[in-house]
Structure formats: structure tokens, C-alpha cells
Amino acid sequence: MIIDVHVHLGWDYTFDEDFTREELLEKMHLYDVDVQIVQPGTCHTLAQVQAQHDAIARLCREYPGRFYGMANPSPHLSEGEYRAEIARCVGELGFVGIKLHPLAHGVSPASQAGRRAFAAAREHGVPLMVHTGAGTPFAGPVQLISLAQEYADVKIIMAHCGHIILSYESATVLALCPNVYGDTSWTPGYQLKHWCRDYGPRFMLGTDHADNAGTELAKIRTVGLTPEEQEGFLWRTAQEVFWLPIGPQAR
Numbered sequence: 001m002i003i004d005v006h007v008h009l010g011w012d013y014t015f016d017e018d019f020t021r022e023e024l025l026e027k028m029h030l031y032d033v034d035v036q037i038v039q040p041g042t043c044h045t046l047a048q049v050q051a052q053h054d055a056i057a058r059l060c061r062e063y064p065g066r067f068y069g070m071a072n073p074s075p076h077l078s079e080g081e082y083r084a085e086i087a088r089c090v091g092e093l094g095f096v097g098i099k100l101h102p103l104a105h106g107v108s109p110a111s112q113a114g115r116r117a118f119a120a121a122r123e124h125g126v127p128l129m130v131h132t133g134a135g136t137p138f139a140g141p142v143q144l145i146s147l148a149q150e151y152a153d154v155k156i157i158m159a160h161c162g163h164i165i166l167s168y169e170s171a172t173v174l175a176l177c178p179n180v181y182g183d184t185s186w187t188p189g190y191q192l193k194h195w196c197r198d199y200g201p202r203f204m205l206g207t208d209h210a211d212n213a214g215t216e217l218a219k220i221r222t223v224g225l226t227p228e229e230q231e232g233f234l235w236r237t238a239q240e241v242f243w244l245p246i247g248p249q250a251r
Contacts, residue, residue, distance in 0.1 A: 001235040003035040011054035012041030014104040023210035039070040042104040049073045057093040068097035075113040082113030084121045097127045103135025118151045127155040133163030141169040148177035161187040174199040188221035201232035
């Protein structure tokens with residue numbers, strides 16, 4: 001079983017990148033990925049993100065058990081718009097998580113706008129993924145410590161674990177916050193191996209871009225993890241965090 005917790009679908013209005021369904025399906029079949037959790041590209045208006053959320057929902061309906069959605073409206077929408085779109089995604093479209101992107105949306109996680117994502121994750125009982133790494137100071141992993149402790153009942157995923165340049169901050173977060181997890185994308189393999197042994201099976205495959213799928217899988221399989229540790233990275237931790245209704249239909 002392979003679960004990829006971090007892929008995108010749609011045009012990214014911050015990074016000018018088009019994440020296509022053809023790329024998702026191609027790499028899913030090429031690398032035998034069973035399940036992908038799909039979030040929009042960065043959107044700035046309500047209409048933009050609703051269109052991308054709807055496209056993700058159609059993909060999930062077309063391939064049941066293979067794709068699940070993650071909501072990512074801009075936290076700079078009005079509070080009412082933000083809360084309503086999260087409620088629509090989780091309650092009506094069946095999405096399984098929320099994303100906060102401090103770099104792409106220019107938001108501090110601890111700000112009034114950033115805290116909406118934490119409150120929404122708590123309200124709807126779903127995990128929250130937060131971009132970390134590029135985009136200091138807002139995207140520094142240590143920015144999450146006080147929030148993760150305040151929202152100790154929310155499962156929080158550090159996307160990229162600080163990338164490379166801020167990855168050492170991630171160890172501090174992991175040591176202090178047992179409700180914080182990490183995805184593998186853009187993270188050094190040797191650090192993932194050490195963290196897995198120091199802080200337990202709290203890491204999940206994340207590719208971020210379809211073109212990274214082979215690289216991220218090779219990293220997990222070649223860095224020196226035991227078969228049991230690899231299983232944690234490839235699907236077991238993701239299943240524990242997201243409680244996906246997966247089974248034979250995922251093939």
C-alpha cells in the first residue's frame with residue numbers, strides 16, 4: 001500500500017504552475033501509488049478555490065478510494081467565506097484535511113487569519129497540513145510550537161519538514177509536540193531516518209509535484225530504513241492520521 005498525502009490539482013496563482021490530472025494519474029500508475037490526497041494550487045479568490053475544490057471532488061467521485069481532497073482556501077478571505085468553504089469541503093465534498101500555506105498566502109500561522117485554519121481543523125475533526133521551509137519567518141517550523149500545544153487535539157502535518165535549510169528546526173517541534181507529523185517532500189533522507197528513530201513513526205510520503213513521485217519513493221526505499229519503517233512512511237502513518245476508508249477498492 002502506498003499513500004501520497006501531498007499532491008496538487010489545478011493552476012497555482014502564486015507559483016505559476018499547472019498541476020494536471022493527467023500528471024497525477026500517470027505517476028500514480030507508473031509508481032503503483034494506491035491513494036493520493038489532493039489539494040488545490042494556491043488560489044486567492046473564493047471563486048478560484050471553489051472551482052478547484054469542485055474539480056478535486058469530481059476526481060474523487062470518478063476514482064473512489066483512490067483520491068481524497070484537502071481544502072486550501074486563502075485564510076485572507078472573510079471569516080464567513082473561509083468557514084463556509086471549509087464546511088462545504090468537509091461536510092458536502094468529503095474532504096479529509098485542511099492546508100495552510102504561510103508562504104503562498106503570505107500569512108503568519110499565529111495571526112488572526114492563520115489561526116482560522118487551526119480552529120477549522122479542530123471544529124471539523126480533520127488534520128491540518130502547514131507548509132514549512134521557504135517563506136521565513138512565517139514558514140519556520142518553530143512557528144508551530146505554541147499553536148500545536150494550544151491545539152493539542154489537532155493532528156498537524158509539517159509539509160516539507162522545513163525543506164533543507166530549516167529542517168533542523170523540525171526536530172525541536174517533533175520533540176515538543178507529539179501531535180505534529182511530517183511529510184517527506186523536499187526533506188533530506190538521512191534526517192528522516194534519524195527522526196523516525198528518535199521520534200517514532202510520524203512521517204508520511206508526500207511528493208508535492210507529480211514529477212517528484214519516483215524521487216520520494218526512492219528516498220524512502222534507499223536511505224536505510226527497515227521494511228517496517230518503510231511501511232510506516234508509505235502508508236501506515238497516513239492511515240492513522242487521516243483514517244481513510246481504504247481497502248481492496250484502492251487498487
